[in-house]
């Protein structure tokens with residue numbers, strides 16, 4: 001069983017298409033929220049995910065775009081972009097976002113998926129081992145996939161001791177059955193770890209045996225996304241950061 005794990009696509013269709021082209025053969029695609037916001041093509045990205053049959057959860061930007069999440073923690077650039085997104089979203093996109101769950105659990109795969117964290121799926125950022133340790137108490141499956149920080153990372157809990165592996169490109173982490181994991185694939189559409197290539201991950205599961213996560217990167221046409229954003233007059237800083245992955 002192979003699962004492609006994508007998060008924080010942020011309406012960046014060029015980045016999503018590069019990831020889709022780069023995917024190995026997978027059985028299913030999971031998306032960890034923030035499908036829209038910041039980027040220029042929310043309707044196209046949602047239609048593409050629908051075509052792929054992706055299983056998604058709700059992110060803070062997704063909820064804010066349709067008025068069900070209060071954007072109180074948004075900085076001015078994020079707020080300007082979400083106002084544009086709310087106006088641009090077509091009826092299909094709005095219906096899609098409105099139907100997304102905050103938490104998705106698959107008992108057969110022993111897997112939970114959220115955007116932020118299991119104890120606060122919309123807003124909490126899992127940025128370090130202390131926050132991760134507290135969150136291992138908040139889900140009851142072997143694995144929990146999360147996004148929101150835009151940082152590829154794996155937290156492993158061994159009897160409550162949490163250890164971290166940064167998801168550098170081509171890093172592969174074995175997932176032991178006796179441990180539990182919080183796993184973030186990084187961001188497809190707005191990486192923030194200093195690398196501009198789109199980030200995603202592939203999780204391999206093998207019955208009741210150990211599994212693995214592979215952190216992957218693929219380049220995409222950053223200039224194309226940036227020129228669309230400039231035409232739409234999306235905030236300058238949001239355009240620029242895509243060049244640097246910051």
Ligand code: ZN
Nearest residue numbers: 008034148150
């Ligand atoms: Zn995000």
